[in-house]
Amino acid sequence: MRRPVSIAPPKGKLGVLTPGMGAVSTTLMAGVELVRRGESIPVGSLTQMGTIRLGKRTEGRVPKIKDFVRLADLNDLIFGGWDVFPDDAYKAAAKAGVLDAKDLAKAQKFLKEIRPMKAAFDQNYVKNLHGTNVKKGKTKFDLAEQIRDDIRQFKKKNKLDRMVMVWCGSTEVFMKPEAVHKDLRSFEKAMKANHPAIAPSMLYAYAAISEGVPYANGAPNLSVDIPALEQFAKDRNVPVGGKDFKTGQTLMKTVLSPGFKARMLGLNGWFSTNILGNRDGEVLEDPGSFKTKEESKLGALEYILQPKLYPELYGKFTHKVRINYYPPRGDNKEGWDNIDIFGWLGYPMQIKVDFLCRDSILAAPIVLDLVLFLDLAKRAGMRGIQEWLSFYFKSPMCAPELYPEHDLFIQLMKLKNTLRWMMGEELITHLGAEYYD
Numbered sequence: 001m002r003r004p005v006s007i008a009p010p011k012g013k014l015g016v017l018t019p020g021m022g023a024v025s026t027t028l029m030a031g032v033e034l035v036r037r038g039e040s041i042p043v044g045s046l047t048q049m050g051t052i053r054l055g056k057r058t059e060g061r062v063p064k065i066k067d068f069v070r071l072a073d074l075n076d077l078i079f080g081g082w083d084v085f086p087d088d089a090y091k092a093a094a095k096a097g098v099l100d101a102k103d104l105a106k107a108q109k110f111l112k113e114i115r116p117m118k119a120a121f122d123q124n125y126v127k128n129l130h131g132t133n134v135k136k137g138k139t140k141f142d143l144a145e146q147i148r149d150d151i152r153q154f155k156k157k158n159k160l161d162r163m164v165m166v167w168c169g170s171t172e173v174f175m176k177p178e179a180v181h182k183d184l185r186s187f188e189k190a191m192k193a194n195h196p197a198i199a200p201s202m203l204y205a206y207a208a209i210s211e212g213v214p215y216a217n218g219a220p221n222l223s224v225d226i227p228a229l230e231q232f233a234k235d236r237n238v239p240v241g242g243k244d245f246k247t248g249q250t251l252m253k254t255v256l257s258p259g260f261k262a263r264m265l266g267l268n269g270w271f272s273t274n275i276l277g278n279r280d281g282e283v284l285e286d287p288g289s290f291k292t293k294e295e296s297k298l299g300a301l302e303y304i305l306q307p308k309l310y311p312e313l314y315g316k317f318t319h320k321v322r323i324n325y326y327p328p329r330g331d332n333k334e335g336w337d338n339i340d341i342f343g344w345l346g347y348p349m350q351i352k353v354d355f356l357c358r359d360s361i362l363a364a365p366i367v368l369d370l371v372l373f374l375d376l377a378k379r380a381g382m383r384g385i386q387e388w389l390s391f392y393f394k395s396p397m398c399a400p401e402l403y404p405e406h407d408l409f410i411q412l413m414k415l416k417n418t419l420r421w422m423m424g425e426e427l428i429t430h431l432g433a434e435y436y437d
């Protein structure tokens with residue numbers, strides 16, 4: 001990838017399109033509106049609250065990220081989306097039960113005006129959903145064309161300058177890349193033939209790229225993570241990223257495990273269990289959707305701990321992940337981790353983590369950051385997989401010959417160095433030898 005020569009300024013309005021207007025998406029919309037009105041602050045958002053050190057430690061140059069790279073202003077964001085349920089964003093947010101009535105009331109008027117477009121949906125890919133706000137089309141290709149038309153209409157109606165799409169739809173059943181995903185010709189042929197390997201989330205990704213709209217996938221299903229769409233994104237100069245927002249339990253995993261490895265502490269086992277009662281939990285009750293999530297949640301430890309390099313420490317650990325749908329909890333998930341580690345002379349120790357989190361409260365700022373950074377990438381002429389955004393994902397996409405980087409701290413360094421690189425600033429290695437000359 002070449003360093004951007006120039007970055008277009010973020011002028012005009014930026015459309016934010018989410019396939020899926022459920023808990024995460026509506027929490028984002030309501031939150032941005034409350035922040036815009038000065039009713040709240042954007043906690044959890046690196047683009048809004050984070051800073052970046054530039055130059056030497058002695059220079060004292062530490063601007064806010066949003067002042068260093070020019071990001072779209074929150075006041076310029078216009079929201080839209082698709083869902084299989086016809087509820088407007090207010091009703092959907094009330095059903096999701098993430099925000100309390102007081103906060104929802106403040107954003108009521110704004111949310112009520114955001115109504116979902118008809119979804120490209122097929123129950124074969126999300127078994128536990130039964131919605132009516134669904135597009136009709138003879139082939140999957142027709143459906144993709146309808147999504148493209150939605151995108152164009154939305155842009156025109158709202159007089160937008162640019163758009164970004166983030167998949168906030170349900171987790172689809174587990175699928176592996178197949179021959180029809182190999183290149184664009186096979187992919188388009190398969191869409192026209194209604195091939196079962198083409199899931200709805202791929203139609204949105206295809207439509208977004210076709211329209212030059214950056215696309216990120218917040219769920220663990222393949223979506224844009226197939227060779228045909230990766231190449232298509234490169235050819236069309238569209239930045240893409242995924243998969244699966246890194247929010248609660250996996251965030252903790254990618255914080256703790258680099259610490260164990262840094263101190264050469266061994267691991268015998270890691271048992272993770274969750275209870276959650278939102279619609280996401282209901283969808284994940286289906287074994288097909290659960291398998292997609294499980295694969296995504298299991299990956300991080302293997303990559304971070306590198307058992308092949310450290311067989312005595314990490315060669316034999318047991319890693320299990322369970323998710324249980326438990327309606328009384330709603331969006332307020334509880335994630336327990338029992339971690340069996342060992343230290344000097346092999347003596348065993350245990351760590352218990354009980355994270356009483358709020359799924360969508362953790363996810364919403366991630367979506368905001370992805371929107372703003374993908375828009376920046378597009379304005380900077382960056383295309384294809386944006387590995388520097390791995391920071392936000394449980395299963396980061398990367399070039400086929402690479403392994404994904406899961407360690408949160410390496411991911412953050414990579415993200416900030418990418419911003420410095422884009423702006424022609426010196427990269428920070430943390431060597432610091434020059435201070436002792």
Ligand SMILES: NC(=O)c1ccc[n+]([C@@H]2O[C@H](COP(=O)([O-])OP(=O)(O)OC[C@H]3O[C@@H](n4cnc5c(N)ncnc54)[C@H](O)[C@@H]3O)[C@@H](O)[C@H]2O)c1
Nearest residue numbers: 020022023024083119168169170171219245247279280359
């Ligand atoms: N909240 C988190 O912490 C978190 C973390 C990682 C990943 N995710 C993923 O993000 C996604 C959204 O999570 P959520 O809590 O908002 O779930 P949700 O169930 O509240 O919302 C998802 C919405 O997508 C809609 N949908 C499903 N298929 C669709 C399609 N083909 N087109 C348009 N709409 C469709 C559903 O009707 C639903 O309203 C899920 O896949 C979830 O696994 C969430």
